[in-house]
Amino acid sequence: MTESPRRAPATRVGATPAGRRQLRRALASAAVDLFAANGYEATTVDDIAAAAGVGRRTFFRYFDAKDDVLFANHDEIVAEMEEEFAAAGPGRDPVEVACAAVGLVLDSYAADLDVSLKRFALTRTVPSLRDKEVATVDRYQRVLARYLQARYEEQGDETASLRAAVAAAAIAAANNHVLRRWLRAGGTGDIKATAAEAFALVIDAFRTPAGDEATVVAVLTTATPLHEVVARVGEVLRG
Amino acid sequence: MTESPRRAPATRVGATPAGRRQLRRALASAAVDLFAANGYEATTVDDIAAAAGVGRRTFFRYFDAKDDVLFANHDEIVAEMEEEFAAAGPGRDPVEVACAAVGLVLDSYAADLDVSLKRFALTRTVPSLRDKEVATVDRYQRVLARYLQARYEEQGDETASLRAAVAAAAIAAANNHVLRRWLRAGGTGDIKATAAEAFALVIDAFRTPAGDEATVVAVLTTATPLHEVVARVGEVLRG
DNA sequence: AGCCTAACGGCACTCAGTGCCGCTAGCAAG
DNA sequence: CTTGCTAGCGGCACTGAGTGCCGTTAGGCT
Numbered sequence: 462m463t464e465s466p467r468r469a470p471a472t473r474v475g476a477t478p479a480g481r482r483q484l485r486r487a488l489a490s491a492a493v494d495l496f497a498a499n500g501y502e503a504t505t506v507d508d509i510a511a512a513a514g515v516g517r518r519t520f521f522r523y524f525d526a527k528d529d530v531l532f533a534n535h536d537e538i539v540a541e542m543e544e545e546f547a548a549a550g551p552g553r554d555p556v557e558v559a560c561a562a563v564g565l566v567l568d569s570y571a572a573d574l575d576v577s578l579k580r581f582a583l584t585r586t587v588p589s590l591r592d593k594e595v596a597t598v599d600r601y602q603r604v605l606a607r608y609l610q611a612r613y614e615e616q617g618d619e620t621a622s623l624r625a626a627v628a629a630a631a632i633a634a635a636n637n638h639v640l641r642r643w644l645r646a647g648g649t650g651d652i653k654a655t656a657a658e659a660f661a662l663v664i665d666a667f668r669t670p671a672g673d674e675a676t677v678v679a680v681l682t683t684a685t686p687l688h689e690v691v692a693r694v695g696e697v698l699r700g
Numbered sequence: 701m702t703e704s705p706r707r708a709p710a711t712r713v714g715a716t717p718a719g720r721r722q723l724r725r726a727l728a729s730a731a732v733d734l735f736a737a738n739g740y741e742a743t744t745v746d747d748i749a750a751a752a753g754v755g756r757r758t759f760f761r762y763f764d765a766k767d768d769v770l771f772a773n774h775d776e777i778v779a780e781m782e783e784e785f786a787a788a789g790p791g792r793d794p795v796e797v798a799c800a801a802v803g804l805v806l807d808s809y810a811a812d813l814d815v816s817l818k819r820f821a822l823t824r825t826v827p828s829l830r831d832k833e834v835a836t837v838d839r840y841q842r843v844l845a846r847y848l849q850a851r852y853e854e855q856g857d858e859t860a861s862l863r864a865a866v867a868a869a870a871i872a873a874a875n876n877h878v879l880r881r882w883l884r885a886g887g888t889g890d891i892k893a894t895a896a897e898a899f900a901l902v903i904d905a906f907r908t909p910a911g912d913e914a915t916v917v918a919v920l921t922t923a924t925p926l927h928e929v930v931a932r933v934g935e936v937l938r939g
Numbered sequence: 940a941g942c943c944t945a946a947c948g949g950c951a952c953t954c955a956g957t958g959c960c961g962c963t964a965g966c967a968a969g
Numbered sequence: 970c971t972t973g974c975t976a977g978c979g980g981c982a983c984t985g986a987g988t989g990c991c992g993t994t995a996g997g998c999t
Contacts, residue, residue: 473995475946505985516948521987592835599834623898626877627870627905634869638862659862666866666905712964714977744954755979760956 475522485523488513489533490576496531497579501587528593531580534569535597539604541565546608555612556628556667559605560660563636566601567652570640574648581644598633605629628667635659714761724762727752728772729815735770736818740826767832770819773808774836778843780804785847794851795867795906798844799899802875805840806891809879813887820883837872844868867906874898 474480491512495504506527510520524530545562570577584594606629613621639656643649713719730751734743745766749759763769784801809816823833845868852860878895882888 473946476996502985506987507985518948518950518988519946522946525987527986592831592838595838596831596834599831620901623874623877623901627873627898627902630869630873631866634866635862638865659866662859662862663866712977715965720977745956746954757957757979757981758977761977764956766955 481523484513484515485533488515488520488523489530492530493576493579496583501583501590528590531583531590532593532597535600538566538569539601542601542604551615554664554668555609556632556664557660558612559609559629559632560635560664562608563601563605563632564653564656564660566636567640567656570644571648571652578644578648581641598637602629602633605632624667628663631663631667632660635663720762723752723754724772727754727759727762728769731769732815732818735822740822740829767829770822770829771832771836774839777805777808778840781840781843790854793903793907794848795871795903796899797851798848798868798871799874799903801847802840802844802871803892803895803899805875806879806895809883810887810891817883817887820880837876841868841872844871863906867902870902870906871899874902 474484488509492504492509495508495512499508506520507517509527509530510517513520520530524533542562542565545565546558549558549561584590606625608625609628610621610625613624618624636656636659639652639659643652643655713723727748731743731748734747734751738747745759746756748766748769749756752759759769763772781801781804784804785797788797788800823829845864847864848867849860849864852863857863875895875898878891878898882891882894
């Protein structure tokens, strides 16, 4: 958003991969500025391309659709998440790992606050962009679910697929909740801290017994006498 | 899908509300058949309108967009869900009520299996339709979240908004998981039963203390000595 | 210096979606 | 039966997204 949006590259840029990324960013940056200034529908692809100094046809060689330009860095984030999963050892709680991975989304939003705020304003206003964002979120929710399912299956969980889908949805929802709250406040405050609190709620809800340091979730009512509680808990902890 | 898709209403139908609904259904039915037969992109709005015996312009008076025609009954389902919420007494567990409400989606899918299977094949194949479906799901996920938030706030929950969003996402995910599994199997088997199992997982994870018969969820590890467990549990049950 | 690949721009086309308007079916009143 | 009004409908024309095609040329490689 700081680089000049007018007549940037008169020459051929996309020959090298670095140049391609540069033009991608220039197009995305120009698009966000134009959307914020004139509105999404009022901005044509021609406008965006002209602002970046390229032809309309070139825009569609960098983005499949007009609305894709708003979520340009999404693919990179997903790639980072996959790396996070690959790097995570088998010792950690799967849900915890997934929370850490989805935290990368928060990082990328925080890394470019100006764009994030403009995009947020747009997704709140334009229905089609809201839908697009939901679809985008769904994509990394799927990535989370795939990872979790694999881990649950390792643990011999019968309902691995279901648990994974539900946990992934919960994590994504917690992440989005924190993110929206933070954006509504203009990007002030410590996201990572509030995110950790939100994730704690999810982790508690979906904690799974792992390895030798077993964990047990006991659901009790006042009807249960205390001595029976002790018996039950002891049973589970030893069995 | 049983009514003839050719030259149906030569006269003016939409004068009465009943007639409007009839034409809506005729358009939706014709669209699904054409999509299934020739593919989504290959089918133009002109084709759909012609099959229903109306003009292209009329189609857009009944549906805002081409892809809306695939999710024609969505608004009705949401309305039914709201009724379910209004009818539910304050005694029941909010998550349980939400699960029951989202079960209406399953009912509507089961009510028209033929259309559901065709739509499922389309949403699996065509990316834009998958996104549209995700956006549709997100809409009633929001309805669930609003209900849950209100209930949690009644209970004086500090984190009502977060808990509601997370629980709603979990419920929607469980519902979708069951639904997809069922559709993949061609619509055979008892959805409601498997859904009940899936919902049980979510309900257990998000159970909240309600009224005089309090419930406590204790998360313990083997590191905790049993006498301390007893003390802690007793504390919570009495406090 | 010269080739050769591929990025680019431009043109033309399809189709989704929208505003506008003229038509008429159907209803209501005389 | 006739007249007038309303609103659903069809058609036309227009914008803009997205795509296939092709000529051009920049820029890397030998």
